Amino acid sequence: MSFSNSGSEEAFDYLFKIILIGDSNVGKTCVVHRFKSGQYHEKQQNTIGVDFTVRSLELDGKKVKIQVWDTAGQERFRTITQSYYRSAHGAILAYDLTRRSTFESIPHWIHEIEKYGAANLKPFLFKGNKSDVAENRQVLFEDACTLAEKHGLLAVLETSAKEAQNVDEVFTLMAKELIARNTLHLHGEHPPNSIYLDSRPGHFGGCS
């Protein structure tokens, strides 16, 4: 069965609302822009509140409409952004792998999701951005894996909005997981535990 919001819009099988969360300047907006337009722009302004982006994908023969809510990382917008958690189906936690403090904020963001998100707001996907400047790396992939395992997060991916590394993969993986969970739910089964992805594009491996 396919759905459409209005006659003029493309029909779809699934609509997923995915919220993107993390400290200011980790590159959330640039990643969303890369996902939507395939382009990279050095962004000058911080996000104010929440920005919406929609992109449709075809996954395993199904039309999937992904609505990304790009939230402001700045503290002063926290009350606005928290109000969007409740209706999200999936959450992506982002940090800047060249800035350790943004990684250390991740437990705080997990707490926010648990506090303000719906009870079934799982899985959280976990991504480190700016892998193109890995020479300035302050967060090891292994450290991210350890944190993800500790909190039962779905995946660890390292992305670059600048060099288009793993950007589509983040959203595709999230959508596939949400479809799988939806299907399992319909069949009364439980979803599997976490998946971990190596930082190299297209390489699906374990953390250890």
Ligand SMILES: Nc1nc2c(ncn2[C@@H]2O[C@H](COP(=O)(O)OP(=O)(O)OP(=O)(O)O)[C@@H](O)[C@H]2O)c(=O)[nH]1
């Ligand atoms: N080298 C590099 N720089 C990036 C990348 N992605 C974003 N940036 C830069 O990081 C800065 C912050 O990017 P934004 O996308 O505005 O960050 P944000 O997380 O949306 O910030 P808020 O809107 O304040 O929450 C900008 O100067 C970008 O050009 C990347 O993949 N590689």
